[in-house]
Amino acid sequence: MRDKLKILKELLRKIENENYNGYDPYDIKGTKLYSRNFYTNNFSAKVKRKILDIIDILAPKLARKVMRIKKEKNAKAMGLFLMTYLNMYEVEHDQNYLRKIEYITDWLINNSNRNYKELSWGYPFNWNSVIYIPKNTP
Numbered sequence: 001m002r003d004k005l006k007i008l009k010e011l012l013r014k015i016e017n018e019n020y021n022g023y024d025p026y027d028i029k030g031t032k033l034y035s036r037n038f039y040t041n042n043f044s045a046k047v048k049r050k051i052l053d054i055i056d057i058l059a060p061k062l063a064r065k066v067m068r069i070k071k072e073k074n075a076k077a078m079g080l081f082l083m084t085y086l087n088m089y090e091v092e093h094d095q096n097y098l099r100k101i102e103y104i105t106d107w108l109i110n111n112s113n114r115n116y117k118e119l120s121w122g123y124p125f126n127w128n129s130v131i132y133i134p135k136n137t138p
Helices: 002-017 032-036 043-058 060-066 075-092 095-110
Strands: none
Touching: 002 075, 032 043, 043 060, 075 095
8 A cells, every 4th residue: 555655646746746737648639730631531631640640659749749739737637636635635634735635626616618607627629529629618
């Protein structure tokens, strides 16, 4: 148990050092280059999508650097960090966790989608499903 806790704390430290910003496995699919070729089913567009997918699989950091994708906070991740800190506080009763809980709670409230009556969040990037979904759409 102690080893797992040590690993968790080390991971949280790394995440905190990035100010909770990171890449998402699907953020590359929200770029203009990928989106431009998403709805076109001609051979050329399919090949471009496949090449981008392969580059993303083989060299995800390089792909994001070349395509100028910035690390961002993800509301779902922030919610998971919040739950982690709540659990850590319950186990260790460390006041530092309370400050982190407050920070993330404030961030979630302040970064909800204001176009909806209730608190709601979406991905911090555009993405394609069956339809095009703009960033921050719940």
